[in-house]
Amino acid sequence: MSGKKAVLNKYGFIICMFTVLAALLPGMSGCGEYEADDSRQDYGLFLGLDASDIEKVAEYSMVVIDAQYFTKEDITCLKARGCTVYSYINIGSLENFRDYYDTYSGLTLRDYENWEEEQWIDVSSVVWQEFLVSLGEELLDKEIDGFFVDNCDVYYQYPTEEIFEGLTTILEHMTEYGKPVIINGGDTYVMKYRDERGSLRQIMTGVNQECVWSRIEFATGTFSAQAKDDREYFQNYVETCKGDGLDVYLIEYTTDNALMKKIREYCRENQFRYYISDSVELD
Numbered sequence: 207m208s209g210k211k212a213v214l215n216k217y218g219f220i221i222c223m224f225t226v227l228a229a230l231l232p233g234m235s236g237c238g239e240y241e242a243d244d245s246r247q248d249y250g251l252f253l254g255l256d257a258s259d260i261e262k263v264a265e266y267s268m269v270v271i272d273a274q275y276f277t278k279e280d281i282t283c284l285k286a287r288g289c290t291v292y293s294y295i296n297i298g299s300l301e302n303f304r305d306y307y308d309t310y311s312g313l314t315l316r317d318y319e320n321w322e323e324e325q326w327i328d329v330s331s332v333v334w335q336e337f338l339v340s341l342g343e344e345l346l347d348k349e350i351d352g353f354f355v356d357n358c359d360v361y362y363q364y365p366t367e368e369i370f371e372g373l374t375t376i377l378e379h380m381t382e383y384g385k386p387v388i389i390n391g392g393d394t395y396v397m398k399y400r401d402e403r404g405s406l407r408q409i410m411t412g413v414n415q416e417c418v419w420s421r422i423e424f425a426t427g428t429f430s431a432q433a434k435d436d437r438e439y440f441q442n443y444v445e446t447c448k449g450d451g452l453d454v455y456l457i458e459y460t461t462d463n464a465l466m467k468k469i470r471e472y473c474r475e476n477q478f479r480y481y482i483s484d485s486v487e488l489d
Contacts, residue, residue, distance in 0.1 A: 249455060249479040263289065268479070270294055270354045274304075274341075278348040285349070292388065293350045297338055297376050298357025300327045310334060315364065320424065326360050329372035339379050352385045354414065358392030370398060377409035388412040388455060393443045405450070412453035415444050419469045420460040422486055429460045441472075448476065456480040 250266030263269055264287040273281060273293035284291050300307060300314055302323045313334050314325035327334060342353070355377070361369050373395055380387050389396060389410045396413065400406050418440040421432045432440075444454045454476070458469050461484045473480040 249481045251457060251481050251483070263287075268292070273345050273348050273350050276348065281348050281350060285351075290351045292352040292354045292386070293345045293348075294354045294356060295338070295341065295345065296356045297373070298327065298329055298360035299324050306337070310337065315360075326357075326363055328369075329360055329376060330366075330368040331372070335372065335376055335379075338376050342380055342383060346383055346385070350385070352411075353380055353383075353387045354390060355380070355387060355392075355410075356390045358389055358395045361392070361395035361398070365394070370395065374399065374403075374409065381409060381411075386411040386453075388414050388453070390414045391416065393440075396447070397443070400446075400450070406447065406452060407450070410452060412455060413444060413447040414455040414457060415440055416457040417459065418444065418456055419465060419472070420458040422459050427486070429462070431460075431462070431465055444478070445476065448478075454478040458482045459486060460484070 247266050248268065250263065250269045252263060252269065252271065263284065266289060268290040269284065270292045271281075271284075271294065273291070281291050299318055300310055302311075302325075310327065310333070311325075313328045313331050315328055316326055318324035318326055329335070345353070358373055358377075361373055377387065377389075387410045389412075391414070393415075396406065396410070399409060417432055418437060419432050421430045421436075422428075423430055444456070448454050456469070456473060456478055458466075458480065460466060460469075460482060466482055469480060469482060472478070
């Protein structure tokens with residue numbers, strides 16, 4: 207996730223992943239009538255839902271899902287309920303549960319630490335770039351509202367010009383679709399692009415950063431407050447992005463009421479959208 211130090215965590219990378227799947231879909235087959243509620247929450251990210259949780263999704267004005275596992279009708283239903291729907295798309299690594307895994311596994315670089323089902327992928331490959339263009343078009347055919355792009359941190363893992371140019375090619379294609387593009391993390395790549403190419407608006411419209419204020423302790427499966435140096439680094443990163451005209455989103459993991467208050471106050475002061483989860487599974 208972070209290019210400053212080691213990757214902080216991976217849970218937020220797998221936003222709204224395949225575990226939503228078919229269990230959710232039957233509950234969405236009939237939209238029915240829906241009246242917008244002014245009390246609805248702002249920004250939601252979901253993992254591990256089933257059909258009984260569909261009303262939870264409708265409580266949010268903006269949701270991120272993995273639209274590869276939803277039909278156009280499902281997404282139309284969510285939008286009819288008042289949700290703006292972004293799709294997760296993983297451009298920098300390859301998961302072995304994807305139906306295209308065998309086709310592109312030869313392009314992988316090495317295992318993704320702590321995630322046995324995932325490997326970093328060579329984004330400089332034209333074959334991979336062309337596939338992502340076609341995948342983006344498939345998602346657009348489902349009438350999503352925007353893209354939530356993951357694993358630009360492949361450049362932190364492999365800081366070569368080839369990887370940098372590969373990411374840039376992919377992102378420039380995605381912005382040509384005319385839909386918002388939110389990059390999750392990717393600070394090392396994003397700041398290099400900003401320094402060398404100027405306006406970030408050429409590759410993204412927003413940034414999502416995990417664990418600015420909170421931290422996941424993988425060894426114990428618990429949460430803690432983020433280290434001061436890391437927090438200040440990420441604050442500077444997202445505030446720099448805001449200064450460049452980008453929308454800013456935060457994902458935090460905590461059950462600490464005092465820390466949640468700090469997160470809310472910080473986001474309100476800076477006009478950032480945020481999602482606070484009490485579960486690393488984002489359920």
